[in-house]
Amino acid sequence: MTFYDSPIEQIKQRLDVVDIVREYVPNLAQVGSNWKARCPFHNEKTPSFMVSAEKQIWHCFGCSKGGDVIEFVKEIEGVEFPEALRILAQKAGIVLKRQDPKIISVRTRLLDLMNNAVDFFVSKLNSSNGKPARKYLTDRGLTFETLKEWRVGWAPDSWDELGVYLRVKGFTDAQILSSGLAVKKQSGTDYYDRFRGRIMFPIADVNSNVAGFTGRILVETEKSGGKYINTSQTQIYDKSRIIFGLDRAKQEIRKKDLAVVVEGQMDVIASHQAGVINAVASSGTALTSEQVKLLSRYTKNIAFSFDIDAAGEQATKRGIEVALSFGMNVKIIQIKEAKDPDELIKNRGARAWQQAIEDSQPVMKYYFSLAFSKNDTAKLDGRREIARQLLPQIAKLADKIEQDFCLKELARRLGVEEAVLRESVIKTEKRRVGAMIQKAGAFPLKLVDKDVQIAERLLALGLRFPQSLGIWLKKVDLAIFPEERLKEFAKKLKMYYNENIQIEPENNQGVELFNYNEFKKDLSEETGDYSDVLVLLAEKEFLNEDIEVIMRETERLIRGLKRNWAVRQLKGIEQSLRRAESEKQEDEIERLSRRFNELINDLKNFG
Numbered sequence: 001m002t003f004y005d006s007p008i009e010q011i012k013q014r015l016d017v018v019d020i021v022r023e024y025v026p027n028l029a030q031v032g033s034n035w036k037a038r039c040p041f042h043n044e045k046t047p048s049f050m051v052s053a054e055k056q057i058w059h060c061f062g063c064s065k066g067g068d069v070i071e072f073v074k075e076i077e078g079v080e081f082p083e084a085l086r087i088l089a090q091k092a093g094i095v096l097k098r099q100d101p102k103i104i105s106v107r108t109r110l111l112d113l114m115n116n117a118v119d120f121f122v123s124k125l126n127s128s129n130g131k132p133a134r135k136y137l138t139d140r141g142l143t144f145e146t147l148k149e150w151r152v153g154w155a156p157d158s159w160d161e162l163g164v165y166l167r168v169k170g171f172t173d174a175q176i177l178s179s180g181l182a183v184k185k186q187s188g189t190d191y192y193d194r195f196r197g198r199i200m201f202p203i204a205d206v207n208s209n210v211a212g213f214t215g216r217i218l219v220e221t222e223k224s225g226g227k228y229i230n231t232s233q234t235q236i237y238d239k240s241r242i243i244f245g246l247d248r249a250k251q252e253i254r255k256k257d258l259a260v261v262v263e264g265q266m267d268v269i270a271s272h273q274a275g276v277i278n279a280v281a282s283s284g285t286a287l288t289s290e291q292v293k294l295l296s297r298y299t300k301n302i303a304f305s306f307d308i309d310a311a312g313e314q315a316t317k318r319g320i321e322v323a324l325s326f327g328m329n330v331k332i333i334q335i336k337e338a339k340d341p342d343e344l345i346k347n348r349g350a351r352a353w354q355q356a357i358e359d360s361q362p363v364m365k366y367y368f369s370l371a372f373s374k375n376d377t378a379k380l381d382g383r384r385e386i387a388r389q390l391l392p393q394i395a396k397l398a399d400k401i402e403q404d405f406c407l408k409e410l411a412r413r414l415g416v417e418e419a420v421l422r423e424s425v426i427k428t429e430k431r432r433v434g435a436m437i438q439k440a441g442a443f444p445l446k447l448v449d450k451d452v453q454i455a456e457r458l459l460a461l462g463l464r465f466p467q468s469l470g471i472w473l474k475k476v477d478l479a480i481f482p483e484e485r486l487k488e489f490a491k492k493l494k495m496y497y498n499e500n501i502q503i504e505p506e507n508n509q510g511v512e513l514f515n516y517n518e519f520k521k522d523l524s525e526e527t528g529d530y531s532d533v534l535v536l537l538a539e540k541e542f543l544n545e546d547i548e549v550i551m552r553e554t555e556r557l558i559r560g561l562k563r564n565w566a567v568r569q570l571k572g573i574e575q576s577l578r579r580a581e582s583e584k585q586e587d588e589i590e591r592l593s594r595r596f597n598e599l600i601n602d603l604k605n606f607g
Contacts, residue, residue: 007089007096008070014092017056017069024076024297025049026254032543034536040076040297041065043326050536059533061540066533076297077207078241083107087207106178110236113171113179114202114210120165121153121200121213130154133199133218140266141346146273150201155215157197180212180231195229201244201265203230203237206294208247212237214265228264240288243295244268244281252277253298260333260357261287261295261319262341263306270342274350276357279341286318292326303360305333305341320363324396332366333357364406367393372413383414391421395428451482451564456534457541458557459486462493463531464538466514467547468554473497475558480565489527493519566599573599 018035022028028037028051039049039060048062059066065075073084082105089096124130125147133154137147155162166176173191176182182191198215205211212231220227231237245268246253253259260279262268271279282291295302302323306316316332323330333356338344345353361369371389376382390410397403407425411418458476462469473494481487496519516535520528542550573596580588 007094010094011088011092015069018051018053020069021051034539050540052536055532057532059536061537107236110179111209113175116169117181118151118202118210120162121155122151124156125154129156150269153200155195155198155200159192162193180234203242203244204247205242206246241290243291246280249278249280250298257299258301259295259299260303267341270345274345274353287322289322292322301329303331303333330363331360333360391424392428395425454557454560455481455486460534460538461554463535465550468550469497471554472558570599
């Protein structure tokens with residue numbers, strides 16, 4: 001197999017990094033020949049995430065992550081190289097050979113095992129022993145076509161039937177145990193099936209790989225355990241990172257620009273059967289930050305619908321908190337005629353559920369309704385409790401117009417002065433910010449090195465706008481670059497310039513002589529990738545600027561680079577002076593003092 005016949009190269013040739021990134025970052029917008037968006041890997045207000053169609057790379061200038069299409073899928077999916085390759089191969093229509101050592105991994109083997117388990121459970125549902133489970137599901141309103149589509153199955157009430165089946169298929173006891181489908185006995189080395197006598201719902205990741213299961217008991221007994229049990233956490237299943245139904249709902253979520261989040265698997269499946277294809281489930285718990293990040297690839301709008309009980313209400317509140325912290329627009333779906341969407345659809349039909357979604361209310365309206373419905377405004381304690389519940393939520397609102405409106409509404413409905421509530425909000429916000437500062441103190445942020453930032457921008461301008469290259473190569477001593485790698489890169493750039501251009505920059509001639517691909521040819525792969533990122537940086541910041549702006553920025557960066565170098569030198573001289581004074585080295589003191597004064601004068605010139 002040649003290099004270009006390898007699956008990696010075939011994938012890169014068939015797939016455009018822009019198309020793949022756009023599947024996960026819907027707000028990717030074209031800027032010149034590149035693409036730009038807010039980074040999917042960290043929160044930011046100003047877009048610093050860039051994708052180059054020409055170079056087939058991506059880079060975020062905020063968090064410094066970047067690479068090719070495979071690296072993007074690894075990062076966004078949280079998977080290792082083999083699984084990223086598997087995902088992209090499926091998109092590219094390339095069959096990966098199992099014997100390829102680069103493809104084989106424990107994860108891949110576990111995914112194969114889970115698919116075999118799905119086939120086993122489906123076959124058991126369709127057998128004579130699965131008749132009670134089929135009756136229960138169809139009585140709940142699910143059609144046979146829906147059961148087939150969602151691969152719903154049945155785990156027989158047997159201690160080892162699944163284990164025997166998987167061993168026949170070639171899987172080892174260790175693999176079955178690590179999949180979460182088996183449990184080791186307390187004594188001895190034997191295993192037994194985790195799921196017994198349960199309806200089985202396969203849980204797939206966003207790429208439709210079955211990673212785990214939820215099993216619902218059909219007949220509850222004292223020894224049957226909980227009503228629902230899930231696969232334990234494994235190498236391929238992390239409950240906090242998978243959203244049930246998202247693989248089927250993601251395109252409709254993007255189309256509708258709304259994710260409908262319900263509580264359980266039955267709610268999702270019934271919703272899809274009823275035409276609400278943008279429904280997903282958090283599997284009975286509050287949305288986690290990882291799940292919100294996942295949803296934010298497709299929409300900024302979430303509508304929550306949780307069961308009307310204490311647990312559902314708490315899950316809704318926690319999910320709201322997380323979603324709001326990520327800047328999501330949140331609404332609440334309230335169901336009054338049933339306990340959940342599944343029951344609503346069964347009792348009143350699909351249109352009732354669709355209407356409930358259309359009637360969803362903004363989150364603050366929901367909080368107001370909840371607080372006022374549970375407390376008596378005729379009593380002082382009731383009004384205090386309402387204020388106690390709502391003021392912290394109002395304080396968290398980023399939109400000051402919405403915050404002002406909510407304060408006025410609360411003051412009106414409680415019959416108190418708005419100023420009193422506003423003062424309380426300020427105190428609440430101060431406490432919240434103080435807690436954030438205290439937390440940050442325990443985990444200090446790593447600030448970007450300003451010297452490196454200036455040097456990289458200067459290099460970037462030289463690569464993208466050769467008119468500026470001659471200016472700074474003549475005016476800047478490469479020794480003042482803050483890091484050795486930057487000095488080496490600048491040295492290579494200077495050598496190329498001297499050998500190929502040698503034109504005075506003032507007349508702006510010979511610009512076309514700078515051939516970027518030729519310059520890159522002699523660089524190592526790592527340095528070449530770094531060079532591509534620098535070009536992307538210049539295009540991000542200065543693509544639409546005229547040459548006068550470029551030249552002014554070049555001069556500003558040169559001054560900044562020299563100024564910062566002088567400051568570093570001064571700090572070093574200060575230390576040397578203290579040492580020379582302590583050792584009474586008069587000649588050294590005089591030399592250092594003279595150099596110190598020269599640098600001070602230089603600093604005045606640098607501005």
